[in-house]
Amino acid sequence: MSEAVTPRPKRSRRGLIVLVLIVLVLLALAAVHLLTRKKPSRETPPIVVTVASAVTGSMPVTLSELGTVTPTATVTVLPQLSGYLTEVGYHEGEEVQKGQFLAQIDPRQYQISKQQAQAALAKDRASLAQARADLARYTQLNEHKSIAQQTFEDQQFLVLQDEAAVKADIANIAQFDLDLAYCRITAPVSGKVGLRLVDPGNYVTATSSTGIVVITTIKPTTVQFTVPQDALARIVQRLNTGAKLPVTAYSSDNTREIATGTLYAVSNQMATSTGTVTLRATFANDDEALFPNEFVNVRLLVDTMQNAVLVPTAAVQTGAPGDFVYLVNANNTVAVHKVTIGPGDGKHTVIASGLSAGDVVVTDGTDRLNDGAKIQAAQARPGTAAGSSKAPAAASGAASGAAAPGAAASS
Structure with missing residues (x-):
């Protein structure tokens, strides 16, 4: 007697298909949810910087040059x-x-x-x-x-x-x-x-x-130095008015003041090869601090600018726009602001144009800033005119060219 073959029910296959469809729908819903979900916004924290206010004050216009002690005889x-x-x-x-x-x-x-x-x-x-x-x-x-x-x-x-x-x-x-x-x-x-x-x-x-x-005459003695031709006109103008221009001699490393004297002679010819003119200052040299043929650093006080706009020297930056500062806006953001600088004394710099007294600029932390960056002021340090006038005249900054723009700006 032969056994009859029992066919497999179709219900199990149909259920598997439904299960797969359900899984696919769930995966699609999950994918849509992930793609359409809004990402949480993260605000960039403000950059902590140090700021200072521009003030008005006096600024000495000096020329820093290398000189040689030249005996009078x-x-x-x-x-x-x-x-x-x-x-x-x-x-x-x-x-x-x-x-x-x-x-x-x-x-x-x-x-x-x-x-x-x-x-x-x-x-x-x-x-x-x-x-x-x-x-x-x-x-x-x-x-x-x-x-x-x-x-x-x-x-x-x-x-x-x-x-x-x-x-x-x-x-x-x-x-x-x-x-x-x-x-x-x-x-x-x-x-x-x-x-x-x-x-x-x-x-x-x-x-x-x-x-x-x-025999060398040491008391008094003189110091001979040269200045660029662009600065000569202002010096001659001051001398023609009868002004006594102070000259200070510093050691060769520019760290020690040796003697003070006055400018008394300007050469009658310009050196065409260098575009400079030779000047000579006289010093009493009673203590014999200046030795014949010694090299010294000379600072000639040409004039003093009054009511000039001053900012800390650290606030002035140089880049593609030229000389600029980071100006602090009312909404605690900064803007790249182009300025024209004048002379400086190492601590403060004159802003010939581009800023007014009371404007706030960034003095520390500028390396992390860009135009429009949000900031938080760590400490406000308003400049003082007295500080700028009492500061020593540009130890190394003036020698590297801070005085030359001042002479041009003040002339």
Whole structure:
């Protein structure tokens, strides 16, 4: 007896299809929900910066240049005649006064020559006296026509010759007196003597180029420096009004003030190769702080700007727009604001145009800012005009060019 084959029910297949459809619908709903869901908004926190207000005050307009200490006189004492050096009357490195004894050349040869000239003078004076006596007798004889006219005239000429010989002898004696004075060498100027160049016992000559000693005038002294041609007009204008322009000398590392003086001379020509002109300032140098030929940093106070708009130097930035600041808006955002800068003293900078007193600018944290960024002020530090005027004049900033724009802006 054969068994009948029972067919598989279709219900299980139909249920599986429904289950799959349900899963697909759920996945589609989940995908739609994820795609249409709004992302939570995240606000960018404000950038914490330091700000300061622009103020009005005074600002010195200075020029910072490299200068050289140049003595008012440097004299190499040379012998005026030849002879043996018998004595030196100075100590190396000491201060000497004008006319002070320095060295002695053996004078005996010139004393003998003077005695010979004096003897020749006595002889010629005797000859002159005899010629004059003869002329007196010849004059009387000539009046009575008792002597030839030629003889009378020859005697007149002889008197003139003897008078000339006497004058020559007197001049020779004066020359030997001068030689004897030259034997005693004295200081032509006041100053400090250097190291000894010739020792006693050496034979010196008038053609020697080495000299006996070098004297350098240290008190007072001068400092010579150059300024660019663009700054010359304002300097000359100030000098023509009778103003005394202060000059301060600093050490070569620009950290120590050495001396203060005044500008007193401007060269009469411009150096075409560099476009600069040479200036010279005088210093009392009573403490001998300035040494001849020493290199110093010089700061010339040309003028003082009054009622200028000042901001901290850290607020001024340089970039593609040129010189600019980050100006703080009323809604606590910043804007890139282009400005024209003037001179600075290292702590403050003059804003020639672009800002007004009371405007708030960012001084710290500028590296994280951009135009329109939102900020939060950490501390307001309003500038003071007194601080700017008392601040030292641009130690390294002025030397690198902060003074040059000031001269142009203030002119």
